[in-house]
Amino acid sequence: MPLLEVENVTKRYGAFTAVDGVSFTAQPGRIVGLLGPNGAGKTSTIRMITRITTPDEGTIRIGGEPLGPQHQRRMGYLPEERGLYRKLKVGEQLVYFGELRGLSRADARARTTRWLERLGLMDWAGKKTEELSKGMQQKVQFASALLHEPDLLILDEPFSGLDPVNAELLKTTVLEERAKGKTILFASHRMEQVEQMCDDLCLIARGRVVLAGPVREVKQRFARDVVHLEFDGDDGFLDRLAAEQAVRVVERGPGTAEVQLLDGTPPRRVLDAALGSVHELYRFSLDTPSLQDIFVRTVGETARVAGGS
Amino acid sequence: MWFIVARSEFLRRVRSKMFLVSTLLVPLLIVGFGVAGGAMAVAAMETGTHNVGVVDSTGRVVTRFAQTERFNVSTFPSEADVRQRLDDGRLDAYVVIPANVLDTTAVVRYVATRGAGLITQEQLRSEVNDAVRQLRLDAAGLSPEAQQLLKRTPRWEASERSGEGETASRAVAGAALGFGMGFVIYLVMLLYGQMVMMGVMEEKQHRVLEVMASSVRPFDLLMGKVLGIGAVGLVQMAVWLGAVATLGLFAGGIAGLFIDPASLNLPTGTSGDELLAASGVTMPSIGPGLVVAFLAFFLGGYLLYASLFAAVGSAVEQQQDAQSLLLPLMMPVVLSFVALQAVLTNPDGPVAQALSLVPFFSPILMPARMAATDVPAWEVIVSLALLVAAFLGAIWLSARIYRVGILSYGKKPTLRDLARWVRTA
Numbered sequence: 194m195p196l197l198e199v200e201n202v203t204k205r206y207g208a209f210t211a212v213d214g215v216s217f218t219a220q221p222g223r224i225v226g227l228l229g230p231n232g233a234g235k236t237s238t239i240r241m242i243t244r245i246t247t248p249d250e251g252t253i254r255i256g257g258e259p260l261g262p263q264h265q266r267r268m269g270y271l272p273e274e275r276g277l278y279r280k281l282k283v284g285e286q287l288v289y290f291g292e293l294r295g296l297s298r299a300d301a302r303a304r305t306t307r308w309l310e311r312l313g314l315m316d317w318a319g320k321k322t323e324e325l326s327k328g329m330q331q332k333v334q335f336a337s338a339l340l341h342e343p344d345l346l347i348l349d350e351p352f353s354g355l356d357p358v359n360a361e362l363l364k365t366t367v368l369e370e371r372a373k374g375k376t377i378l379f380a381s382h383r384m385e386q387v388e389q390m391c392d393d394l395c396l397i398a399r400g401r402v403v404l405a406g407p408v409r410e411v412k413q414r415f416a417r418d419v420v421h422l423e424f425d426g427d428d429g430f431l432d433r434l435a436a437e438q439a440v441r442v443v444e445r446g447p448g449t450a451e452v453q454l455l456d457g458t459p460p461r462r463v464l465d466a467a468l469g470s471v472h473e474l475y476r477f478s479l480d481t482p483s484l485q486d487i488f489v490r491t492v493g494e495t496a497r498v499a500g501g502s
Numbered sequence: 503m504w505f506i507v508a509r510s511e512f513l514r515r516v517r518s519k520m521f522l523v524s525t526l527l528v529p530l531l532i533v534g535f536g537v538a539g540g541a542m543a544v545a546a547m548e549t550g551t552h553n554v555g556v557v558d559s560t561g562r563v564v565t566r567f568a569q570t571e572r573f574n575v576s577t578f579p580s581e582a583d584v585r586q587r588l589d590d591g592r593l594d595a596y597v598v599i600p601a602n603v604l605d606t607t608a609v610v611r612y613v614a615t616r617g618a619g620l621i622t623q624e625q626l627r628s629e630v631n632d633a634v635r636q637l638r639l640d641a642a643g644l645s646p647e648a649q650q651l652l653k654r655t656p657r658w659e660a661s662e663r664s665g666e667g668e669t670a671s672r673a674v675a676g677a678a679l680g681f682g683m684g685f686v687i688y689l690v691m692l693l694y695g696q697m698v699m700m701g702v703m704e705e706k707q708h709r710v711l712e713v714m715a716s717s718v719r720p721f722d723l724l725m726g727k728v729l730g731i732g733a734v735g736l737v738q739m740a741v742w743l744g745a746v747a748t749l750g751l752f753a754g755g756i757a758g759l760f761i762d763p764a765s766l767n768l769p770t771g772t773s774g775d776e777l778l779a780a781s782g783v784t785m786p787s788i789g790p791g792l793v794v795a796f797l798a799f800f801l802g803g804y805l806l807y808a809s810l811f812a813a814v815g816s817a818v819e820q821q822q823d824a825q826s827l828l829l830p831l832m833m834p835v836v837l838s839f840v841a842l843q844a845v846l847t848n849p850d851g852p853v854a855q856a857l858s859l860v861p862f863f864s865p866i867l868m869p870a871r872m873a874a875t876d877v878p879a880w881e882v883i884v885s886l887a888l889l890v891a892a893f894l895g896a897i898w899l900s901a902r903i904y905r906v907g908i909l910s911y912g913k914k915p916t917l918r919d920l921a922r923w924v925r926t927a
Contacts, residue, residue: 243716276709
């Protein structure tokens with residue numbers, strides 16, 4: 194049974210419909226990627242789940258019950274705009290947030306110590322938050338979202354602005370929480386992270402869900418129509434193929450290219466064109482599109498449909 | 503939940519250096535300024551002797567000058583002489599007394615260098631006045647005994663009768679106390695109301711409100727903040743009141759430093775407390791009822807204004823944007839401070855009675871009135887009940903503005919926007 198059910202939820206701000214009939218579910222032990230370009234309605238959706246705002250239409254359920262104030266304690270929320278009290282000490286800050294989510298003072302203290310150790314921030318516990326670097330503040334914020342061991346973890350762009358080492362640390366932590374059976378909602382517009390981590394995805398554009406389901410299924414819905422190439426020499430064949438409307442160049446760099454085959458172009462046509470142009474061909478592979486590509490294709494189509502109507 | 507918020511807000515502020523400094527420093531500054539001001543006034547009175555020239559056409563006025571160490575008086579035949587000496591710097595001031603001074607209201611001219619000061623002039627003037635008066639009385643044939651009698655003004659003792667009998671009048675002291683209390687409430691209400699506003703604004707600026715709003719109901723958040731900061735205000739007030747009470751014990755002694763017994767026709771050895779009594783000032787008796795009322799109205803007023811200040815803070819991002827929204831909020835506070843004078847002048851009048859019942863005015867005016875006169879109990883109770891009702895209304899209103907305000911960024915909201923938020927929240 195899903196822990197979180199969002200059903201036909203709509204939110205309007207004046208004449209602007211930020212979220213338009215969005216539905217999706219999140220299961221324990223799985224990470225749902227809530228994806229979409231900036232302004233798609235991800236944060237508006239999250240704000241309704243966290244009860245910061247209320248939906249104009251539709252229902253949200255937690256564990257089968259309609260969302261109520263008692264559910265806020267079961268959630269841990271890492272907002273996209275990080276917010277900490279700058280003058281409070283790191284330790285005090287975490288204890289305070291823990292208490293606000295229903296922990297006893299002693300419990301909040303013990304867990305604060307544990308999390309600060311785990312995230313390598315123990316030396317900073319007594320420092321004022323404003324003295325910390327942005328990355329460290331983000332780790333503190335992350336700890337504040339997890340301190341009370343919430344069943345539902347809501348992370349809005351959790352890795353933005355982190356260096357690779359710390360991003361990896363937080364990623365490992367998130368995966369550990371998944372292993373413990375927590376339900377995780379992960380909002381992002383960074384596709385490669387979602388592809389690595391998420392079990393399910395829900396793609397939002399212009400306030401509507403345009404694509405949803407388990408990541409593997411979604412990818413299977415798209416044919417193997419992407420060719421990856423690595424080579425030495427002249428890459429003029431890419432321009433010729435594109436001009437003939439045979440392929441769409443997704444990405445190209447010095448000696449590498451990713452193209453999408455258009456309208457049943459046989460892969461062989463690309464291979465022939467390449468062999469006729471380059472010195473040496475190191476790689477030629479036919480793959481399913483990346484999430485990034487699926488995202489661009491789907492959102493691009495919606496944009497076109499919406500723009501044309 | 504609001505309790506956790508209130509405790510955190512309270513501890514955070516009470517532990518700050520700012521709090522320690524302002525709590526200790528303000529009474530020290532007040533006492534310091536008082537003592538320094540008094541000391542300077544005393545010192546100013548005793549700045550050396552002045553050389554004063556007198557051209558006395560009657561020849562008799564100057565002989566009646568009382569002995570004083572402050573002047574070095576010398577007489578001269580003509581104004582030309584004294585003018586010359588003033589210009590040379592040998593004289594600080596001179597007085598020209600015309601011959602007809604005893605019969606008519608002739609003009610006595612006083613000329614001084616710039617540095618001679620006001621005190622010199624006032625003292626010379628009373629010297630001349632006293633001398634002329636005595637000479638006129640002599641001329642009228644009054645005996646020295648009769649003249650002494652004329653100098654003795656009757657002592658005045660004001661009392662007021664009530665059901666409990668007769669007590670020393672508190673009219674002067676009560677008005678002073680009422681003004682002091684009104685001023686303190688005015689100051690602290692504004693100070694702490696703004697502190698609440700800044701607190702909310704800071705949370706909004708640093709985007710903490712979103713995290714908070716995902717954990718706590720806006721009502722709890724608002725309530726906790728207002729009460730926590732209110733508790734800080736109470737602690738500070740308690741310290742200050744304690745300081746004032748301590749100071750009050752020594753009021754007589756301090757007054758003794760500044761009031762000259764002779765001016766009240768009392769012997770020089772008179773104690774400070776007797777001095778205060780003689781000058782018509784009775785130390786106001788601050789009964790427990792007044793203390794309770796003071797605290798109740800202070801709290802009620804603070805809660806009312808602070809919850810509205812919080813709403814303003816949640817609506818704006820920067821302090822400059824708050825100005826237009828603050829105006830309607832500041833107006834009643836400033837108005838009640840303006841009305842304070844009128845209310846204290848006639849504390850039983852209809853204006854005082856009416857204004858001290860209105861919630862936005864009562865926090866300042868009712869305790870002030872109570873200090874100045876006996877306010878019927880029902881009026882106090884009605885006033886307090888109205889204040890509580892207004893506070894509940896205000897916090898309801900604010901919680902609604904707050905819900906929308908904390909997520910509104912970018913545009914500077916107007917009063918009309920706030921009204922819309924209240925309706926839609």
